Amino acid sequence: MKTSRTAASLAAATVIALTATACGGGGGPADSGEEVDYGAEISGALSAGGFTLGDEVATSRADFATAALEEDGVEVTINESDFDPQRFAAQAASGTLPDLTLMDRQFVATYAAKGLVEPVDECFTAQGVNAEEHYYPAVLGDVTYDGQIYGIPQFWQPWAIIMNTRVMEEAGVTPEDLDTSNPEAVLEAAEAMYESDGENPTRLGFDPQLPAQAHIWFLAFGGAIMDGEGKPTLDNPANIEALTWLKEIYDAQGGYEAAYSFGQTWDFFGADNQFVTDQVGAGLYAQWYPNVLADFANELEISGVPLRNQDGEPMAAASGQSYVIPTGAKNKAAACKWAVANTSDEAWRAAAEARMQSIEEAPGKVFTGIFTGSQTADQMIQEEFLEPSGLEGFDELIDSYYQGLENGVSLGSSPAGLEIQTELQNAIAPAMSGDKTIEQALGDAQAAAMLVYEQATAAAQ
Template sequence: MKKRQRILLAVTAVVSVAALTACGSGSGGKAGGGSNADFSAKPSGTLNAWGFENADDVGQARLDYAADQLKGVKIKIEQTAFDAQKFTAATASGQVPDVVQMSSQYVGTYAAKGLIQPLDKCLSANDVTADHWYDSVIGDVTYDNTMYAVPQFYQPPAIIVNTRLLEAAGLTNDDIDTSDHERLLSAVTKLYKESGGNPSTLGLDPQVPGTAGLWFLGNGGQIMDEDGKPTLDDAANVEALTFLKQLMDAQGGFAKVKSFIDTFDMFGAENQYVKDQVAAEINAQWYPNVLAATQANITINAVPFKDKDGNPFTVASGTAFVIPKGAKNPAAACAWALNLTSDEAWQAAGDARATTIKNDPDPNRMNTGLFTGSPSADQAIRDAFVKPTGNAGFDQVIATYYDVVGTGKSFGSSAAGQEIQTELATAVTAALNGEKTPEEALKDGQEAAQRAYDQTTGK
């Protein structure tokens, strides 16, 4: 990961409803466009794909493996991040690629308009079943009881704690407990320090607004119901956002916290754990790889995020491969996506990462595993490559992420998935800034998301 990732849920440009409606008119605006594709055909010809922006050793190993399995296919990849407007324009013109990588959270939006193809026949033609992936991951790419994308990656969040700061404050890991708001707020207040009226040490960086959905679902709320209708104003969400506002206010307020966080050398030798700028922080599974470079100067453990009942809790996230309606080579697209996410491809990726670490002159490099979206691949990689590092704190951190990965819950899938995520971030930011009360912010967000849902579904 070479660019700063402050949030777990990416929010991209919202696809205009009008454009989606126009592009979806060929299927009557219903899910299921392109369902007559012959996924059982032998892959051949040219495959055009979008994805794999800045592919690293893991990505390249998987690309090489998939290409080796499809020797009769010429694979052409536009290595780019997903662009909603570009995809919509391509769909409208009929010049779509055969396969596209996008956020799992947006799959429902395109499925609802028939702009991507259902993949049940793709899986069955290749003898792949949905239990290859975690249930929570499948939930994110399932719309109207049909799977519309091939998932990849699922890097769960956990809380990395700065043990020397906790010990100095007379606290333990048990005090960083997201299921006990009163206890957590007390600990954060005790750990917080300021200088000149500005934060100098955060008791907890909760990574909001990006992780708001984690806090909402962990508190028993939801951002959409089982039918995909937005539920941003759920009472449990209001309660969670009210607590997050208290958490920010106890640390100088959201504006000051955000400004302070923006100064962190997150990927450098003077990161926030080295400089004792955080006592605890929610981070995705990839971040311990970054911290490894400074392991001599930090003391860390990890605790799981917990739901309101005190159980370890996480939410699904990641990217997935979709096959657009109108793809000229759906059979090759299907085979390519499934090969990229097979246990064998992930094993090749694990081998590549192990080689990279072995050849790296930096003695601090360590293998924290790969979190793929597939329980069988995760376990195989852990068994083969994740060994004791010699640093007990890091070993405990790595184990914590493996402990929580199976506890994930899906946000769900919606025809207005993009809009729900956008309105969620907008509402949370407004509430934390004090522009609106949590109730007002989520009410306004709900109304905007509902309008988008109604327009998209025609209901």
């Protein structure tokens, strides 16, 4: 849960940065209007940023893509730092953006609407890639704006329910009780596993990961934060139903403020994390989190079930990141080739081999799969690298994430995407505390997001 406040703060900062960019002085790179020749002869230098090479999966793929450009004599420089929306805005205004940067896919349409990033349909063509066959449709949906693709996707972090089977057995809860297509059963399971010391929680029965993941629950209940055109739909009746249920979940566990504060005390990435210490019975977690838990596999008793929609089908929301090529980039053809190579099946194979080698050097560690954003790469990794770990619960958990990929749902693409997310985040606390009704909180958020959407669409015309 420590990541939740970071996500909300980043979204808010991005909105501020974009506003500054939109109001900045004229003559920025977004006004160039030049046709990009992605098939041009590749030479010179390439600068990339907005990401770090923190592990073997990132490093091996970067090495593979860089080697592909070095064959053309291109010198590649990667300025390792996480994406910073304010820095991006400042660099866009001054024309000093790198040739390639990585950002959350929910940011892409907003930048595309402002003319700050290039469409990449012709990039795929130049590199001989059929984007619709290589990447998942739901992933491409997140980076498609006004009929064009603006991002080169990497990763898909689907969500599933991680279950602490030790706590469940103690409370008499079964995996069937955590089927999210039966919200009442999940509520009862949360109540059964919850423990407290007076008014202070000592164990959450079920962790929904609010405020950051409200939009995931909206999708699970059949709602969405935007429609197919990118128009905000925060006050959708299905969203109201989802948030009403989430309030019941928190009310059954000491209330939202107490539960959220308790979650902030967890050693989320450490040896005393909430599953090792039995501070949680079950909860919604992205696919990367089992990689954290794998370091403590011998101290855990966990399993998983898919996140299911209200029809009972496993589902996955297409969250993740994408490479984008800024409008002011100086070497767009090289940026295109590097990003496509970095997300190719060959690069993902190198990543899987590197991950398997690191596991062999750390006995007891578990390979939890790599979820790439590419349907062809995921199939290859699952068939060639994923084997039984010897830990039945971990294997069931990994399979839960793969089941979700069969029914991928795009989060949507909107020129007001950042403001929609920010207004949703801002609506959670008053809705959960009762300061506003669910309808009032989402209605106010919808009105604020619609204002930005109308301004953005008017400016784009």
